[in-house]
Amino acid sequence: MGKLNLLKFPGRNAFRDPYPAHVMKTRASILLVACLTPVMADEWKAPKPADKVAANHFHVPEGLEVTVWASTPDLYNPTNMDIDAEGRIWVAEGVNYRGHNGRRPDGDRIVVLQDTNGDGKADKSHTFVQEKGLVAPLGVGVFDNVVIVSQPPDLIKYTDVNRDLVFDPAVDKREVLLTGFNARNHDHSLHSVTGGPDGKWYFNNGNCGAEFTDKSGKTFRMGGDYYKDGGGDWFVNTRELAGKKSDDGFMWTAGFSVRMNPDGTNAEIIGHGYRNSFEHCTTSLGELFQNDNDDPPACRTSYVLEYGSAGYFTREGKFYRTVKRPNQDHGRNHWRQDDPGTFDVGDIYGGGSPTGIVFYENGALGPKQAGTLLSCEAARNVIFGYQPEPQGATYKMDRTDWMTSNTTGEFDGADFTGGSKKEENREDGSPMLFRPSDVAVGADGAVYVTDWFDPRVGGHGDMDESCSGTIYRVAPKNFRPRNPKVDLNTIPGCVTALKSPAINVRWTGFEGLKAKGEAALPALLEVTKDKDPWISARGIWLLPYLGTKGEEACKELLSAKDTRQRLVAYKALKRAGKDILPYAEKLASDPSPAVRRDVALSLRGQPADKSAPILVTVAKGWDGKDKNYLESIGLAAENQENEVWTALKSALSPGDAKSWNDAFAKLTWRLWPSAAIADLKARALDSALNDDARKFACESLSFIDDRAAADALFDVAGTDNAAVKAEAMNWLFMRGTGAWAKFGMQDELKKRGIYDPDKIVLTEAIFPGKPEKTNFTVADVTKLKGDATKGKATAQRCVMCHQLEGVGPSYGPDLKGWVSRQGAEMAAKAIVDPSAEIAHGFDGTAINLKDNRWIDGLVRSNGDPVIVTTQGGLTQMVPRDRIAGMRGMGRSLMLNADQLGLSAQDVADVIAWLKTY
Known part of the structure; x- marks a missing residue:
């Protein structure tokens, strides 16, 4: 097998200036010969006996029970999993994780586990693929006989041509679907691929960032100040990418989600500004949820507003700390919740280490659990449960401990507890060793959880030399698994797949029915009438692909009484590439804020002369408070803020600057239009307004990326009102030494006495050294x-x-x-x-x-x-x-x-x- 450096690129220009075709062909041949030897058995053996938390120590909802489905030596250090139509669980392993790179010399594996006799326990395990280039991959997705592995810098596609569940380079196919993702052997990098209800593929990447080109030829530049931090191999200089637009015309920051066609074409960034969202999940309504790590104590679980920023980086790719406001709460600062341009934070629950996430819709757990978001929290030894409820343009997220081994409220071995330096508490049932890395729903409708099992989580390290791993099953008591037979060659078989509780099995049903065209329409219309709203929604997504009648049936659902059906029908038409402007105009005044939110988001990239009149209608429905609703209007207006703001001002008739109501002032704040500079300056200087309104005008000016906004704030800084003067000077300093530094404001900052580096007197501050010993323990x-x-x-x-x-x-x-x-x-x-x-x-x-x-x-x-x-x-x-x-x-x-x-x-x-x- 080849050297690991055969997989490395010579530098970031490799992503920008590809090798000549003959060189790439030669490299590909070398890689196939050097690295792709089929592995039937893993010769590496863990040096210590395996261990696990006993199943009877877990607490789950009433009526459910936890059983051990598989454990080491059938798998080691599971980072991620997927479950196919036959109930086989595919696991990505991380034996060579972080500082232990090389612990398994032949590289990490994708392993397949099976329960062949249906007794609820795995009885067979084998290696699908093992390569030296696989170094703790953090994602595996299975789509019939196609297996996608997330291994930076590459998203690797394996096609098991002969369907024998073993990758053989002589028969099967391996290709790099996309490349350019930071960083190998780093948690903040490339994560799993899942299928969406729209037939697209979804994946995300942490704040290590990327520069990748999709199969349509568009290059995406995902930058930020997080660079070469936390170890690993870095392929892209994210600091050089910060503030640069991608080929889609928009500016994105590192930590992002992608939606694309399964062949790697037509990629879209659908969320960014994360720290390290380990995984996200889509629902059958097309809604995206994720968890996200933090710099303690502000971990979060949230609904992702399409195209929105979570707020970890500023627009220019700078850390949130650089724009912290005086006495601002850490959580609000960490996710920049008081700044325009960020989506609602969702549930902030404090320190932690969130990992896998899934949305349970239907299956063996029964209707009470339908619509439950399950989020792994490895640092807290728990899987959180949420049942998100629509609340305006976002979701209310009430948290429960859905599955936990630890009810004491005391935690150990995590970043937010100070870490751990010694291996301890390995005894059977120790609550602090349950480290759930992933959660998934099987084709049998049960929930499966992979456990990393370690005294330490986070901190770029692990301590369990046995590399123990376990898969737990959560199901009704005395549950007997049954995986419905899926035949993708028939319409009924595809419908069975579409109704599956397992998300990637559902995707295969979508693809099969889409391929059958109009012939599948009668069956799909029946699916749309299913009493289960999640299953019903899955049918709606396919209608625009099933000929004229199918498209008309989808359009009819735009008038459905059920908000969810209107929401999905509109998204389905948009996702299928249909002209949605006529329907956007109709639904812009829909009773549901969620529908109006999606109407606004669908207009992103449309010419302002077409989008602005519709956005005026959407804006009239805003309650003046809903953050995500306001943000959807701002996202729709991106790159055309002046045109949209001018149209809003004309249509909403707010009067002269001093007469604006709070709602219009906030719309202006979010749109950051240079066309509003004169009005904002007038508001800031108007003594007839109260101080809060004047200070808010100063803040609004500070977010406009225009030197004229800085000049206006300099004028406001000359006011006699002490509070307004201080506000203007604070923003001038923050922006003048930050986002506005490019405008060369240093001389003016000196002149105004805001920041003169020559006059700064520095005070030496030497912190006392650590004493050799302490007087007590x-x-x-x-x-x-x-x-x-x-x-x-x-x-x-x-x-x-x-x-x-x-x-x-x-x-x-x-x-x-x-x-x-x-x-x-x-x-x-x-x-x-x-x-x-x-x-x-x-x-x-x-x-x-x-x-x-x-x-x-x-x-x-x-x-x-x-x-x-x-x-x-x-x-x-x-x-x-x-x-x-x-x-x-x-x-x-x-x-x-x-x-x-x-x-x-x-x-x-x-x-x-x-x-x-």
Whole structure:
């Protein structure tokens, strides 16, 4: 087998300037010979006995039970799975994960597990494919005899021509469907491919970013400031891509979702600005949901507004930290919820490590579970359950612990708990070792969960040398599996597949029925009448492909009483490439905000003279509050904001600038039109308006990417109103040293006294070194009973770095709910020896000034100037030309208990009080 470097590209230009055809042909031949040897058995053996959490330790909804379907040695370190029509589970393995790359010399595998006797347990396991180039792939999707593996930089397509479930290069086919995805052996990279109800394929990539070209020849540039962070092999310089438009004419940021034809043509970006959405899922209504990781404590589960940004990066690809507002909540800052251009955050639940996700619609679990979103949370040893309810243009997301091994509320071995440095708690049933990596619905209607099983999750590492893995089944008690027979050569067989609980099996039914054309129409019309709304929706998606009668049947559903049918019918026509403008005009005043939202989104890219009149109607239906509704209008207007805003102003007749109502002011804020600069300046200077309205006008100006907006804010900064003046100056500094730096505003910033690097006086701040030893241990603290009353008084020493009850700087992590999240022992460890584990996102940086002084602190913005906060909450702006160098400190910015003058009893008291805070 060949060397791993045969799979590497020589540099990012490989994606921009392809090799000559004869060179590519030669490389392809070398790769096939070197890397594609069929593997019937895996010679590597784990060095330790396998282990798992006992099934009887799990809590699931009443009437359901958990059983072990398969376990090591049938599979190892499962990262992702898919389930085919015959109930076989295909697993992507990550034995060579992160720092253990090379642990399995022949590379990682895609393994197939089967229950051949129908007793509810796997009794057969074999390797489909193993390659040296497979290094902890994070996605596998099975579409009949086509298997898609997500292995950066490539999306690899294996076609099992002879259908023997073993890849043989002499018979079967292997091709790189798409390439250009960062980064190999990195969690924030390329994830699984799933089939949508529209016949498209969907996949996502974390904030490592990408530069890829689809089979239609369009290149997408997904950039941001996250570059060569967290290890792995990087193929694309995402910083160079930040702020560049893609060939579709739009600007995207890293962390994104893609929708495309199965042959790799007509790719679309349908969401971006994520941190690391490990997986997403589509429903039969065509709605996209995902979970997303964070810099603690703001993990989220959310509905993805089509084309929208989750907010991790700014429009220019800068980190959210660079635009943090004074005293802004971390979650709102992390996902930029107070900025225009982001979709609704959904459910923020705190620190964690979300992984696989699936939407359960129909199957063995019964109607009570229908419409349940299941989201794996590996750091919290749980699969969250949601039943999203439409709420305006988004969904209400109430969370439950749907499947968990841990009901104590204490967690360990995760980034948000400070990590873990030793392997522990391996005993049978330990709740903290359940690390669900994926969840899927089988063709039999049961739910299946893969468990990574490890003391540590996140932090770019793993600790379980046995590489143990388990697949659990969640089903009704005494459940006997039955996988309906699927024959894709017949219309009834395709309908059976379309009705399957398994998402990629449903996709094969869609493809089969689409290929049969008008002959399938009678059967599909019956499907659209199914009492199950999820199954009914699946039939609607196919109607536009089934001739004139099918298209007319779809159009008739635009007047259906059921909102879901109108929603799907409209999306189906759009997705099938039909002219939707006549129907957009009709549905722009639909009673449902969700339908009106989708009408707006469908107009994205349409000429303004056609879209603007319809968007006027949509805008009239806005309640002035719904964030996603407003965002859908903004997304529809992208690249034509001036034209759309002018049309809205003319049609909505808001009057002169001082007479605008709040709704029109917010529409202007979201559209960031340069055509509104004069009006916004007038509002900001109008003393007849209240201060809030004037400050909001300043904020609105700050989001307009035009030098004239900066000039207007400079004029507003000369006002006599102290509050408005301060607002204008704050935005001028933030934008002038950030997004507006390209306008060369330095001289004007100096002149106005907003930012003069020559006049900045820097204060040296050297953080004390870590003592060689501590006067007491964590054990000394945990054996003591704390006094909460005394602890509240003692905790005032923490106010120099932490905000407590509204007092103090936001220098250290938020302590509200801190102890309840990570437990008393971890809290004691953090206070006694804070450098043992550094909270993610609070790594210290030592800045060496050219005058040989030092500033140790937390870097808030790494631009020019560098903004750094030091102990006590002192924030300084450090001009770049005064910096000799910067390096990570490798230790905590928090003083330990001894340095704070705390005794073991003091620490116990503080923890007792923090339990109540």
